[in-house]
Amino acid sequence: MVSKFIISxxxxxxxxxxxxxxxxxxxxxxxxxxxxxxxxTLTNVPEIRDIEVMTQLIExxxxxxxxxxxxxxxxxxxxxxxxxDPDLSERLRASVILAAPLLVRFGKAIVTPxxxxxxxxxxxDTHFSMMKEFGVTVEAKDGKFHLDWEKKKTPxxxxxxxxxxxxxxxxxxxxxxxxxxxxxxxxSEPHVQDLAKMLIKMGSKIDGAGTNRIAVSGxxxxxxxxxxxxxxxIDGGTFAIAAAITGGHVEIEDCPEEDYHLFLHYLxxxxxxxxxxxNNRLCVKPSNLRALKRKFQTRPWPGFPTDLMxxxxxxxxxxxxxxxxxxxxxxxRVFFVDDLISMGANxxxxxPHRVIVTGPTKLRGEKLFCKDIRAGISIILAALVARGTSxxxxxxxxxxxxxxxxxxxxxxxxxxxxxxSPNE
Numbered sequence: 001m002v003s004k005f006i007i008s009x010x011x012x013x014x015x016x017x018x019x020x021x022x023x024x025x026x027x028x029x030x031x032x033x034x035x036x037x038x039x040x041t042l043t044n045v046p047e048i049r050d051i052e053v054m055t056q057l058i059e060x061x062x063x064x065x066x067x068x069x070x071x072x073x074x075x076x077x078x079x080x081x082x083x084x085d086p087d088l089s090e091r092l093r094a095s096v097i098l099a100a101p102l103l104v105r106f107g108k109a110i111v112t113p114x115x116x117x118x119x120x121x122x123x124x125d126t127h128f129s130m131m132k133e134f135g136v137t138v139e140a141k142d143g144k145f146h147l148d149w150e151k152k153k154t155p156x157x158x159x160x161x162x163x164x165x166x167x168x169x170x171x172x173x174x175x176x177x178x179x180x181x182x183x184x185x186x187x188s189e190p191h192v193q194d195l196a197k198m199l200i201k202m203g204s205k206i207d208g209a210g211t212n213r214i215a216v217s218g219x220x221x222x223x224x225x226x227x228x229x230x231x232x233x234i235d236g237g238t239f240a241i242a243a244a245i246t247g248g249h250v251e252i253e254d255c256p257e258e259d260y261h262l263f264l265h266y267l268x269x270x271x272x273x274x275x276x277x278x279n280n281r282l283c284v285k286p287s288n289l290r291a292l293k294r295k296f297q298t299r300p301w302p303g304f305p306t307d308l309m310x311x312x313x314x315x316x317x318x319x320x321x322x323x324x325x326x327x328x329x330x331x332x333r334v335f336f337v338d339d340l341i342s343m344g345a346n347x348x349x350x351x352p353h354r355v356i357v358t359g360p361t362k363l364r365g366e367k368l369f370c371k372d373i374r375a376g377i378s379i380i381l382a383a384l385v386a387r388g389t390s391x392x393x394x395x396x397x398x399x400x401x402x403x404x405x406x407x408x409x410x411x412x413x414x415x416x417x418x419x420x421s422p423n424e
Contacts, residue, residue, distance in 0.1 A: 003420025
Protein backbone atom coordinates (compact mmCIF):
# COMPACT_ATOMS: atom_id res chain seq x y z
CA MET A 1 0.00 0.00 0.00
CA VAL A 2 1.37 3.36 -1.04
CA SER A 3 1.27 5.89 1.79
CA LYS A 4 -0.76 9.04 1.34
CA PHE A 5 -1.74 12.29 3.02
CA ILE A 6 -5.38 13.31 3.33
CA ILE A 7 -5.72 17.10 3.65
CA SER A 8 -8.83 19.21 4.12
CA UNK A 9 -7.81 22.73 3.21
CA UNK A 10 -8.91 26.17 4.30
CA UNK A 11 -7.62 26.19 7.87
CA UNK A 12 -5.54 29.13 9.08
CA UNK A 13 -2.29 27.97 10.62
CA UNK A 14 -1.73 29.35 14.11
CA UNK A 15 0.84 28.74 16.83
CA UNK A 16 4.50 27.84 17.17
CA UNK A 17 6.67 25.37 15.27
CA UNK A 18 10.36 24.51 15.60
CA UNK A 19 12.63 24.24 12.58
CA UNK A 20 14.23 20.82 12.11
CA UNK A 21 17.95 20.23 11.75
CA UNK A 22 19.27 20.82 8.24
CA UNK A 23 18.99 17.82 5.93
CA UNK A 24 21.74 19.05 3.62
CA UNK A 25 24.05 19.84 6.51
CA UNK A 26 23.50 16.54 8.30
CA UNK A 27 24.29 14.50 5.18
CA UNK A 28 27.61 16.31 4.71
CA UNK A 29 28.49 16.08 8.41
CA UNK A 30 27.89 12.33 8.46
CA UNK A 31 30.32 12.02 5.56
CA UNK A 32 32.89 14.28 7.22
CA UNK A 33 32.64 12.22 10.41
CA UNK A 34 34.30 9.32 8.57
CA UNK A 35 37.62 11.20 8.73
CA UNK A 36 37.80 11.04 12.54
CA UNK A 37 40.02 8.62 14.47
CA UNK A 38 37.34 8.28 17.17
CA UNK A 39 33.52 8.48 17.25
CA UNK A 40 31.70 11.64 16.18
CA THR A 41 28.35 12.54 17.76
CA LEU A 42 25.90 14.71 15.86
CA THR A 43 22.91 16.31 17.57
CA ASN A 44 19.84 18.08 16.16
CA VAL A 45 19.82 15.49 13.36
CA PRO A 46 16.53 15.46 11.42
CA GLU A 47 14.68 12.15 11.54
CA ILE A 48 14.14 11.74 7.80
CA ARG A 49 14.52 9.02 5.20
CA ASP A 50 17.63 10.46 3.52
CA ILE A 51 19.54 10.27 6.81
CA GLU A 52 18.40 6.68 7.26
CA VAL A 53 19.73 5.76 3.81
CA MET A 54 23.03 7.54 4.50
CA THR A 55 23.54 5.63 7.75
CA GLN A 56 22.74 2.36 5.98
CA LEU A 57 25.41 3.16 3.38
CA ILE A 58 27.97 3.67 6.15
CA GLU A 59 26.98 0.45 7.90
CA UNK A 60 27.38 -1.42 4.60
CA UNK A 61 30.93 -0.03 4.41
CA UNK A 62 31.68 -1.46 7.85
CA UNK A 63 31.13 1.68 9.92
CA UNK A 64 29.09 1.73 13.11
CA UNK A 65 26.16 4.05 13.67
CA UNK A 66 24.20 4.39 16.90
CA UNK A 67 20.95 6.33 16.79
CA UNK A 68 18.88 8.01 19.47
CA UNK A 69 16.26 10.74 19.36
CA UNK A 70 17.76 13.56 17.32
CA UNK A 71 21.34 12.30 17.45
CA UNK A 72 23.79 10.00 15.68
CA UNK A 73 27.08 8.50 16.80
CA UNK A 74 29.33 7.57 13.86
CA UNK A 75 32.36 5.34 14.40
CA UNK A 76 34.48 4.88 11.26
CA UNK A 77 37.15 2.67 12.87
CA UNK A 78 35.66 -0.48 11.34
CA UNK A 79 35.39 0.73 7.75
CA UNK A 80 36.38 -2.20 5.56
CA UNK A 81 35.08 -1.39 2.08
CA UNK A 82 35.48 1.48 -0.35
CA UNK A 83 32.58 0.52 -2.66
CA UNK A 84 29.21 2.15 -2.04
CA ASP A 85 26.17 -0.11 -2.14
CA PRO A 86 24.59 0.56 -5.58
CA ASP A 87 20.99 0.02 -4.53
CA LEU A 88 21.24 2.44 -1.61
CA SER A 89 23.20 4.96 -3.72
CA GLU A 90 20.40 5.04 -6.27
CA ARG A 91 18.03 6.18 -3.52
CA LEU A 92 20.11 9.14 -2.37
CA ARG A 93 21.36 12.13 -4.34
CA ALA A 94 23.98 12.94 -1.67
CA SER A 95 25.58 9.48 -1.73
CA VAL A 96 28.43 10.70 -3.97
CA ILE A 97 29.85 12.82 -1.13
CA LEU A 98 30.98 9.61 0.59
CA ALA A 99 33.59 9.18 -2.15
CA ALA A 100 35.68 11.90 -0.46
CA PRO A 101 36.24 10.25 2.95
CA LEU A 102 36.69 6.85 1.26
CA LEU A 103 39.47 8.31 -0.89
CA VAL A 104 41.10 9.70 2.25
CA ARG A 105 40.90 6.39 4.12
CA PHE A 106 41.57 3.90 1.34
CA GLY A 107 42.98 5.90 -1.56
CA LYS A 108 40.16 4.38 -3.60
CA ALA A 109 36.40 4.61 -3.99
CA ILE A 110 33.81 2.99 -6.21
CA VAL A 111 30.55 4.88 -6.57
CA THR A 112 27.29 4.41 -8.43
CA PRO A 113 25.73 7.49 -10.04
CA UNK A 114 23.50 8.96 -7.33
CA UNK A 115 19.72 8.92 -7.39
CA UNK A 116 17.20 11.07 -5.55
CA UNK A 117 14.91 13.74 -6.98
CA UNK A 118 14.23 13.77 -10.70
CA UNK A 119 14.38 17.54 -11.24
CA UNK A 120 17.19 17.74 -13.78
CA UNK A 121 20.53 16.34 -14.80
CA UNK A 122 22.69 15.02 -11.96
CA UNK A 123 26.00 15.54 -13.68
CA UNK A 124 29.15 14.86 -11.66
CA ASP A 125 31.47 16.83 -13.94
CA THR A 126 32.20 19.54 -11.37
CA HIS A 127 32.86 16.95 -8.66
CA PHE A 128 35.24 14.92 -10.82
CA SER A 129 37.01 18.00 -12.18
CA MET A 130 37.66 19.13 -8.60
CA MET A 131 38.92 15.70 -7.52
CA LYS A 132 41.21 15.42 -10.54
CA GLU A 133 42.96 18.61 -9.43
CA PHE A 134 43.74 16.79 -6.16
CA GLY A 135 45.32 14.00 -8.23
CA VAL A 136 42.34 11.62 -8.23
CA THR A 137 41.94 9.50 -11.36
CA VAL A 138 38.44 8.61 -12.55
CA GLU A 139 37.48 5.64 -14.68
CA ALA A 140 33.93 4.76 -15.70
CA LYS A 141 33.18 1.08 -16.22
CA ASP A 142 30.31 -1.32 -15.63
CA GLY A 143 27.97 1.54 -14.76
CA LYS A 144 30.17 2.72 -11.88
CA PHE A 145 32.93 5.25 -11.30
CA HIS A 146 36.27 3.89 -10.04
CA LEU A 147 38.28 6.57 -8.27
CA ASP A 148 41.95 6.31 -7.29
CA TRP A 149 44.00 8.80 -5.21
CA GLU A 150 47.49 7.35 -5.45
CA LYS A 151 49.34 10.56 -6.29
CA LYS A 152 48.16 13.43 -4.09
CA LYS A 153 48.44 17.02 -5.24
CA THR A 154 48.01 20.21 -3.22
CA PRO A 155 46.25 22.39 -5.72
CA UNK A 156 44.59 25.75 -5.94
CA UNK A 157 41.18 24.53 -7.07
CA UNK A 158 38.81 26.66 -9.11
CA UNK A 159 35.42 24.96 -9.20
CA UNK A 160 33.63 25.01 -12.54
CA UNK A 161 30.51 26.13 -10.67
CA UNK A 162 29.72 26.96 -7.05
CA UNK A 163 28.51 23.43 -6.38
CA UNK A 164 27.62 22.71 -2.75
CA UNK A 165 28.49 19.01 -2.90
CA UNK A 166 31.73 19.58 -4.81
CA UNK A 167 32.75 22.23 -2.25
CA UNK A 168 31.95 19.87 0.63
CA UNK A 169 33.96 17.07 -1.00
CA UNK A 170 36.84 19.47 -1.52
CA UNK A 171 36.75 20.45 2.16
CA UNK A 172 36.87 16.81 3.19
CA UNK A 173 39.76 15.93 0.86
CA UNK A 174 41.73 19.06 1.82
CA UNK A 175 41.23 18.39 5.54
CA UNK A 176 43.43 15.29 5.19
CA UNK A 177 46.35 17.23 3.65
CA UNK A 178 48.73 19.31 5.78
CA UNK A 179 49.71 21.76 3.01
CA UNK A 180 47.35 24.67 2.32
CA UNK A 181 44.77 24.08 -0.38
CA UNK A 182 42.58 26.90 -1.70
CA UNK A 183 39.08 26.35 -3.09
CA UNK A 184 37.99 29.17 -5.42
CA UNK A 185 34.39 29.77 -6.58
CA UNK A 186 33.33 27.68 -3.60
CA UNK A 187 29.73 27.42 -2.44
CA SER A 188 28.93 29.41 0.70
CA GLU A 189 25.60 28.01 1.92
CA PRO A 190 24.94 27.58 5.67
CA HIS A 191 25.41 23.81 5.38
CA VAL A 192 28.85 24.29 3.78
CA GLN A 193 29.77 26.58 6.66
CA ASP A 194 28.50 23.98 9.13
CA LEU A 195 30.74 21.26 7.69
CA ALA A 196 33.72 23.64 7.89
CA LYS A 197 32.94 24.36 11.55
CA MET A 198 32.93 20.66 12.40
CA LEU A 199 36.16 20.00 10.49
CA ILE A 200 37.79 22.87 12.40
CA LYS A 201 36.71 21.25 15.67
CA MET A 202 38.26 18.00 14.44
CA GLY A 203 41.63 19.72 13.92
CA SER A 204 41.62 21.17 10.41
CA LYS A 205 42.43 24.84 9.83
CA ILE A 206 39.87 26.49 7.55
CA ASP A 207 39.60 30.17 6.64
CA GLY A 208 36.94 31.75 4.45
CA ALA A 209 33.99 29.38 4.89
CA GLY A 210 30.91 31.38 3.96
CA THR A 211 32.78 33.13 1.13
CA ASN A 212 33.75 31.98 -2.35
CA ARG A 213 37.43 31.49 -1.39
CA ILE A 214 38.22 28.87 1.24
CA ALA A 215 41.74 28.04 2.42
CA VAL A 216 42.27 24.67 4.12
CA SER A 217 45.26 23.21 5.96
CA GLY A 218 44.39 19.77 7.25
CA UNK A 219 45.89 16.96 9.27
CA UNK A 220 46.37 13.27 8.71
CA UNK A 221 44.76 12.58 12.08
CA UNK A 222 41.47 14.27 12.88
CA UNK A 223 39.65 13.94 16.20
CA UNK A 224 36.18 12.73 17.05
CA UNK A 225 33.93 15.56 18.27
CA UNK A 226 30.36 16.44 19.19
CA UNK A 227 28.59 18.84 16.85
CA UNK A 228 25.08 20.29 16.55
CA UNK A 229 23.52 20.33 13.07
CA UNK A 230 22.42 23.83 12.07
CA UNK A 231 18.68 24.49 11.69
CA UNK A 232 17.26 24.04 8.20
CA UNK A 233 16.47 27.41 6.59
CA ILE A 234 14.54 25.58 3.85
CA ASP A 235 12.32 24.01 6.50
CA GLY A 236 11.83 27.40 8.16
CA GLY A 237 11.05 29.08 4.84
CA THR A 238 8.50 26.40 3.99
CA PHE A 239 6.56 26.99 7.21
CA ALA A 240 6.73 30.77 6.67
CA ILE A 241 5.10 30.35 3.25
CA ALA A 242 2.49 27.97 4.73
CA ALA A 243 1.56 30.61 7.29
CA ALA A 244 1.37 33.35 4.64
CA ILE A 245 -0.89 31.51 2.18
CA THR A 246 -3.34 30.37 4.88
CA GLY A 247 -3.58 33.84 6.45
CA GLY A 248 -2.27 32.54 9.75
CA HIS A 249 -0.08 33.84 12.55
CA VAL A 250 2.85 31.51 13.13
CA GLU A 251 6.02 31.83 15.20
CA ILE A 252 8.86 29.73 13.79
CA GLU A 253 11.62 28.87 16.25
CA ASP A 254 15.34 28.40 15.53
CA CYS A 255 15.59 30.77 12.56
CA PRO A 256 18.93 32.66 12.66
CA GLU A 257 18.33 35.98 10.90
CA GLU A 258 21.49 35.69 8.78
CA ASP A 259 19.96 32.68 6.99
CA TYR A 260 16.83 34.56 5.87
CA HIS A 261 17.92 37.94 4.45
CA LEU A 262 16.91 37.58 0.80
CA PHE A 263 14.08 35.17 1.60
CA LEU A 264 12.47 37.79 3.83
CA HIS A 265 13.01 40.41 1.13
CA TYR A 266 11.15 38.18 -1.33
CA LEU A 267 8.32 37.54 1.17
CA UNK A 268 7.90 41.26 1.82
CA UNK A 269 7.88 41.84 -1.95
CA UNK A 270 4.77 39.63 -1.97
CA UNK A 271 3.12 41.61 0.83
CA UNK A 272 3.92 39.12 3.60
CA UNK A 273 4.35 40.59 7.08
CA UNK A 274 7.32 38.62 8.41
CA UNK A 275 10.10 39.63 10.80
CA UNK A 276 13.00 37.94 12.55
CA UNK A 277 12.66 38.68 16.26
CA UNK A 278 14.78 37.99 19.33
CA ASN A 279 15.89 34.45 20.22
CA ASN A 280 16.01 33.42 16.53
CA ARG A 281 12.25 33.54 16.04
CA LEU A 282 10.64 34.24 12.67
CA CYS A 283 7.14 35.65 13.07
CA VAL A 284 4.65 35.59 10.17
CA LYS A 285 1.40 37.55 10.57
CA PRO A 286 -1.84 37.62 8.55
CA SER A 287 -1.05 39.69 5.47
CA ASN A 288 -2.57 41.37 2.43
CA LEU A 289 -0.73 39.41 -0.26
CA ARG A 290 0.14 41.67 -3.16
CA ALA A 291 3.11 41.41 -5.55
CA LEU A 292 5.32 44.50 -5.29
CA LYS A 293 7.85 43.28 -7.87
CA ARG A 294 7.47 41.21 -10.99
CA LYS A 295 10.49 38.89 -11.20
CA PHE A 296 11.84 36.41 -8.67
CA GLN A 297 14.76 34.12 -9.40
CA THR A 298 17.10 31.71 -7.68
CA ARG A 299 20.83 32.22 -7.43
CA PRO A 300 23.71 30.84 -5.36
CA TRP A 301 23.93 31.75 -1.67
CA PRO A 302 23.31 34.31 -0.30
CA GLY A 303 20.74 34.49 -3.09
CA PHE A 304 17.29 32.93 -3.07
CA PRO A 305 17.66 29.14 -2.67
CA THR A 306 16.43 26.82 -5.41
CA ASP A 307 14.85 24.54 -2.81
CA LEU A 308 12.36 27.30 -1.90
CA MET A 309 11.30 28.22 -5.43
CA UNK A 310 8.60 25.54 -5.66
CA UNK A 311 6.91 26.65 -2.39
CA UNK A 312 7.31 30.27 -3.53
CA UNK A 313 5.33 29.50 -6.69
CA UNK A 314 2.46 28.33 -4.46
CA UNK A 315 2.68 31.65 -2.61
CA UNK A 316 2.41 33.44 -5.97
CA UNK A 317 -0.88 31.65 -6.72
CA UNK A 318 -2.38 33.30 -3.61
CA UNK A 319 -0.90 36.76 -4.21
CA UNK A 320 -2.51 39.59 -6.17
CA UNK A 321 -0.54 40.33 -9.30
CA UNK A 322 1.46 38.61 -12.04
CA UNK A 323 5.02 37.46 -11.40
CA UNK A 324 7.76 35.59 -13.23
CA UNK A 325 9.43 32.81 -11.21
CA UNK A 326 12.77 31.68 -12.65
CA UNK A 327 14.87 28.73 -11.46
CA UNK A 328 17.89 28.49 -13.76
CA UNK A 329 19.50 25.62 -11.82
CA UNK A 330 17.25 22.65 -12.61
CA UNK A 331 15.47 22.27 -15.91
CA UNK A 332 12.59 20.17 -14.54
CA ARG A 333 12.03 21.99 -11.27
CA VAL A 334 8.97 23.95 -12.38
CA PHE A 335 7.12 21.12 -14.14
CA PHE A 336 5.24 20.25 -10.94
CA VAL A 337 3.04 23.30 -11.65
CA ASP A 338 0.86 21.02 -13.79
CA ASP A 339 -0.57 19.88 -10.45
CA LEU A 340 -1.24 23.47 -9.37
CA ILE A 341 -2.92 24.16 -12.72
CA SER A 342 -5.17 21.14 -12.19
CA MET A 343 -6.13 22.67 -8.82
CA GLY A 344 -7.17 25.90 -10.55
CA ALA A 345 -3.97 27.98 -10.54
CA ASN A 346 -3.37 30.48 -13.35
CA UNK A 347 0.16 29.56 -14.44
CA UNK A 348 1.85 29.78 -17.84
CA UNK A 349 4.93 27.57 -18.34
CA UNK A 350 7.27 29.77 -20.37
CA UNK A 351 10.07 27.18 -20.64
CA PRO A 352 11.70 24.47 -18.47
CA HIS A 353 13.07 27.11 -16.10
CA ARG A 354 10.40 29.82 -15.94
CA VAL A 355 6.71 30.14 -15.10
CA ILE A 356 4.42 33.17 -15.07
CA VAL A 357 1.91 33.10 -12.21
CA THR A 358 -1.17 35.31 -11.92
CA GLY A 359 -3.05 35.40 -8.64
CA PRO A 360 -4.86 35.16 -6.45
CA THR A 361 -6.73 32.03 -7.49
CA LYS A 362 -8.99 29.78 -5.46
CA LEU A 363 -7.48 26.32 -5.49
CA ARG A 364 -9.59 23.18 -5.19
CA GLY A 365 -8.72 19.82 -3.65
CA GLU A 366 -7.35 17.19 -6.01
CA LYS A 367 -5.79 13.73 -6.12
CA LEU A 368 -2.05 14.43 -6.38
CA PHE A 369 1.33 12.65 -6.50
CA CYS A 370 4.64 13.76 -4.95
CA LYS A 371 7.25 13.92 -7.73
CA ASP A 372 10.20 15.08 -5.61
CA ILE A 373 10.86 16.53 -2.16
CA ARG A 374 10.26 20.20 -2.98
CA ALA A 375 7.44 19.62 -5.48
CA GLY A 376 5.86 17.32 -2.89
CA ILE A 377 5.92 19.84 -0.06
CA SER A 378 4.59 22.46 -2.49
CA ILE A 379 1.47 20.51 -3.42
CA ILE A 380 0.96 19.88 0.31
CA LEU A 381 1.06 23.66 0.81
CA ALA A 382 -1.43 24.09 -2.03
CA ALA A 383 -3.71 21.48 -0.45
CA LEU A 384 -3.59 23.34 2.87
CA VAL A 385 -5.12 26.42 1.25
CA ALA A 386 -7.40 24.66 -1.25
CA ARG A 387 -11.15 24.26 -0.91
CA GLY A 388 -12.17 20.65 -0.28
CA THR A 389 -10.09 17.54 0.30
CA SER A 390 -6.86 16.52 -1.39
CA UNK A 391 -5.36 13.04 -1.46
CA UNK A 392 -1.60 13.05 -1.99
CA UNK A 393 0.21 9.82 -2.91
CA UNK A 394 3.92 8.90 -2.72
CA UNK A 395 4.43 10.99 0.42
CA UNK A 396 7.57 9.01 1.26
CA UNK A 397 9.27 11.35 -1.18
CA UNK A 398 8.50 14.35 1.04
CA UNK A 399 9.48 12.41 4.16
CA UNK A 400 12.97 12.05 2.69
CA UNK A 401 13.54 15.71 3.55
CA UNK A 402 10.92 16.95 6.03
CA UNK A 403 10.80 15.70 9.61
CA UNK A 404 7.42 14.75 11.17
CA UNK A 405 5.63 16.96 8.68
CA UNK A 406 2.13 15.72 9.56
CA UNK A 407 2.60 16.23 13.28
CA UNK A 408 4.05 19.72 12.87
CA UNK A 409 1.29 20.89 10.54
CA UNK A 410 -1.32 19.35 12.84
CA UNK A 411 0.21 21.27 15.73
CA UNK A 412 -0.56 24.47 13.83
CA UNK A 413 -4.18 23.50 13.25
CA UNK A 414 -4.03 21.90 9.80
CA UNK A 415 -6.47 19.11 9.04
CA UNK A 416 -4.01 16.51 7.76
CA UNK A 417 -3.63 12.75 8.28
CA UNK A 418 -1.45 9.98 6.94
CA UNK A 419 -2.53 6.58 5.68
CA UNK A 420 -0.04 3.73 5.27
CA SER A 421 2.88 2.31 7.20
CA PRO A 422 5.52 4.83 8.33
CA ASN A 423 8.19 2.26 7.45
CA GLU A 424 7.16 1.67 3.84
